[in-house]
Amino acid sequence: MNVQSLADWPILLIAVIGSILLVEVLRRVLNRAGRKWALARHLVEHCTWPAFLMAAAVAANAAFGPGMFGDTPAERGLAGTVERVLGLVTIAAVTWLIVQATYALTDVVLDRLVLVEGERNRRARRIMTQIALVRRIAAAVIIVVAVGAMLFSFPQVRALGAGLLASAGIAGAVVGIAAQPTIGNVLAGLQLAFSDALRLDDVVVVEKEWGRIEELTLTYVVLRLWDERRLVLPVSYxxxxxFENWTRHGSRVLAVVYLRVDWAVPVPKLRDALYEFLQGNPLWDQKDWTLQVTDVLPNGLVELRALMSAADSPSSWDLKCDVREFLVNFVRENYPDALPRFRVDFPETQVSAGWHREQVDDK
Incomplete structure (x- = not known):
């Protein structure tokens, strides 16, 4: 190792440390600006470590020379290996930084969409779903390009390029057949996102399970069930x-409660009591409600259906429970004669009734 190569190492060290310090200064500036600027905050959250790695790799790659280990063939071979490793690390760091910067930029839009409520919420969730899928596709494409660049940095791989291109048709057919389920799921994910059939936070019923769409990727969908379980299904499903989508055109849902009671129930009074109860319940959205006699059951009971609207499905569930409890208590406390009764004829009763009819006939 000559004197010139010894002098290059401090320069390399200073370059790496200086680049790291420069990134740290930029991080502190963005962190301070992030109190008012959402993009700066997300850049700090996503890009800090990728920026440190990229700055160190670029500085080392720029300051490193092929003769820093010496002039012998072995030393130059080692220097070439280190230089190639630094190049690979630089490509990986730049790729990591680009992907994280893309996520930071889209997070700014997603944060604004999350705050949208009311009638515009459905459109906001559709855009959120599309952004989430598109940025995953973009990240996958960037990573594939980066891996290709890393592989083609090796002369051996470049030499095989012509042969690989010649057999690309056969290889593409084999890969296409092998990856058919995966490709089908990816296409299904894009179809769901851009056809507006399914969005993040939609309320759906799948396999008799009620829940919300928590995550929608290119290959699978995560459904958060009402009891905090997670149902994971392929997108192609x-x-x-x-499947049922309760929030396809809006979040408003109709709640239905059935009550089976005796014929003695005073329906008009029960209807008035229900309306008075709904007016004092904050879960009712003050729009639709009704109480109707919908059926006379074979067992001799009368079926009543109470219908009321709620702003969303969780409110609808709680409202149904509240109304059911109110109706049960109201009938029990005010009209106990209207409680469900099942009439049964025993053989002794039938004999007694027949004897009584004979006595009447004799008279």
């Missing part, structure tokens, strides 16, 4: 099987 939603394009090949029917």
């Amino acid at each position: 939603f394009t090949q099987n029917p």
Whole structure:
């Protein structure tokens, strides 16, 4: 190792440390600006470590020379290996930084969409779903390009390029057949996102399970069930099987409560009591309600249906429970004769009734 190569190492060290310090200064400036500027805050959250790695790798790659280890063939071979590793690390760091910067930029839009409520909430959730899927596709494409650049940095790989291109048709057919389920899921995910059939935070019923769409990727969908369980399904399931989407055109839901009572129930008074109860319940959205006699059951009971509207499905569930409890208590306390009764004829009763009819006939 000559004197010139010894003098290059402090320069390399200073370059790396200086680049790291420069990134740290930029991080502190963005962190301070992040109190008022959302993009700066997200850049700090996503890009700090990728920026440190990229700055160190770029500085080392720029300051490193092929003769820093010496002039012998072995030392120059080692220097070439280090230089190639630094190049690979630089490509990886730049790729990591680009992906994280993309996520930071889209997070600014997603934060604004999350705050949208009311009638515009459905459109906001559709845009959120599309952004989430598109940025995953963009990240996958960037990573694939970066891996290709890293591989083609090796001369051996570049030499094989012509042969690989010649057999690309056969290889593409084999890969296409092998990856058919994965490709189908990816296409299904894009179809769901851009056809507006399914969005993040939609309320759906799948396999008799009620829940919300928590995560929608290119390959699977995570459904958060009402009891905090998670149901994970492939995206293709939603394009090949029917499912209920309760928030397809809006979040408003109708709640239905059934009550089976005796014929003695005073329906008009029960209807008035229900309306008075709904007016004092904050879960009712003050729009739709009704109480109707919907059926006379074979067992001799009368079926009543109470219908009322709520702003969303969780409110609808709680409102149904409240109304059911109120109706049960109201009938029990005010009209106990209207409680469900099942009439049964025993053989002794039938004999007694027949004897009584004979006595009447004799008279």
